Amino acid sequence: MKCEWVRIAYRVLPLPPWRAFLLERHIDRCPRCQAQALDDEAILSLGVTPARLHGEPPLRPFASESGRSRGFRPAWRYAFGFFLAAAILGGAFAIWRGVSGEPLPRGIVTVSETEEDARIFAVLEAQIGGEPARPVIFAPGQPGMTIVWFEKIQN
Amino acid sequence: MSEEELIRCARLGDRDAFAGLVSAHEKKLLALCWNMLGDREEARDAAQDALLQAFLNLGRFDAGRSFVRWLLGIGAKRCLDRLRKKRTFLRYFQGHANEWLGGAAPGPEAVAAGEDAGRLLQRLPARERAAISLAVFEGFNAREIAAALGCSESTARVHLFNARVKLKKEVADEM
Numbered sequence: 001m002k003c004e005w006v007r008i009a010y011r012v013l014p015l016p017p018w019r020a021f022l023l024e025r026h027i028d029r030c031p032r033c034q035a036q037a038l039d040d041e042a043i044l045s046l047g048v049t050p051a052r053l054h055g056e057p058p059l060r061p062f063a064s065e066s067g068r069s070r071g072f073r074p075a076w077r078y079a080f081g082f083f084l085a086a087a088i089l090g091g092a093f094a095i096w097r098g099v100s101g102e103p104l105p106r107g108i109v110t111v112s113e114t115e116e117d118a119r120i121f122a123v124l125e126a127q128i129g130g131e132p133a134r135p136v137i138f139a140p141g142q143p144g145m146t147i148v149w150f151e152k153i154q155n
Numbered sequence: 156m157s158e159e160e161l162i163r164c165a166r167l168g169d170r171d172a173f174a175g176l177v178s179a180h181e182k183k184l185l186a187l188c189w190n191m192l193g194d195r196e197e198a199r200d201a202a203q204d205a206l207l208q209a210f211l212n213l214g215r216f217d218a219g220r221s222f223v224r225w226l227l228g229i230g231a232k233r234c235l236d237r238l239r240k241k242r243t244f245l246r247y248f249q250g251h252a253n254e255w256l257g258g259a260a261p262g263p264e265a266v267a268a269g270e271d272a273g274r275l276l277q278r279l280p281a282r283e284r285a286a287i288s289l290a291v292f293e294g295f296n297a298r299e300i301a302a303a304l305g306c307s308e309s310t311a312r313v314h315l316f317n318a319r320v321k322l323k324k325e326v327a328d329e330m
Contacts, residue, residue: 042326046326050186
C-alpha cells in the first residue's frame, strides 16, 4: 500500500526535487518494489556484453593509412595521365615522321618476260634514287618460288 | 601513451591517436549499440557513427570527465536517433504496405525478432532500453544516464525502474 502511495505521489508532485527524493528513497531502496524488478545479473544474461564480442572485427572510424595514400592517389592518376599523353604524342610524332620524313628512294625495275607460262623473267635494269641498284636473288628452296629484291650499291 | 596524451593528440587531428583511444572502448560501444538496436549490422553502423561524432566533437570533451562515459553517451544518443527514425519509417511504411506489397510490413518487434541476443530488451521502449543498457551493462548511475539521455535524474530513475519491472514480467512470461 505504501508503495502505491509513493508512486501516486511521484505522479502528482510536480517538483523535481520531491520526485527525485521519493524515487531515491523509496523505489531504489524499498524491498517490495525491488522484488518486482529484475536484478542486474539476470538482465546481463539477456543482452550483449563486451566479453561476448571477442571475435567481433574491430570498428574502423576511418583508416589511418588511407589518409596518407589518399594524398598520393591523385599524383598516380596524374602520372598515368602524363604517361598516356606522352605515349599518344610519341605515337603521333612517329607516324608524322613516317609520313612526312625523308622520302624513300624510288626504284625502277625493268622486267622483260620471255615466256608467260613458264614465269621466267630477266631484270634488265634496276635503279634506286636514280642510281643503279644491285639485284639480290633468294631461292628459299620451295619449288616455283624465287624472291628478288634490290639494294643500293654502297661505294 | 596515456589516455590524456592520446586525447591531446587526437584533438590536434591525429587519427592514429584517436584510433588508439577508441580501440580500448569500442567493444563496450558496440555492445551498448547492439543492446539498444537489437541488430548487429545496425549496431556497427551506429557505433561507427558515434565514433565519427566523437572525433568531430572532441574539442568539446571535458577532460575532467571519463572519456568512455562520454563516448557511450554519444553512442546512446545515436541509437535513440536511429530508433526514432526507424519508428517513423515503419509507421509510414506500415500505412502503405498493403497498397505497395500486398501484405503487412514487419513491425518493430518483428524486425527485432530473430536476434537472440537482447530479444527481451527489444520489447522495452527506447528510452527505458537505453537507461537499462547504460546502467546494467556499462555501470552508469542515474545522473550519468540523465546526462546521456538529456533528461532529469528522476526521469532516468523511473526509466530504470520501469525497465526492470517490465523485464521481470517478460522473463516470467517466457518461462
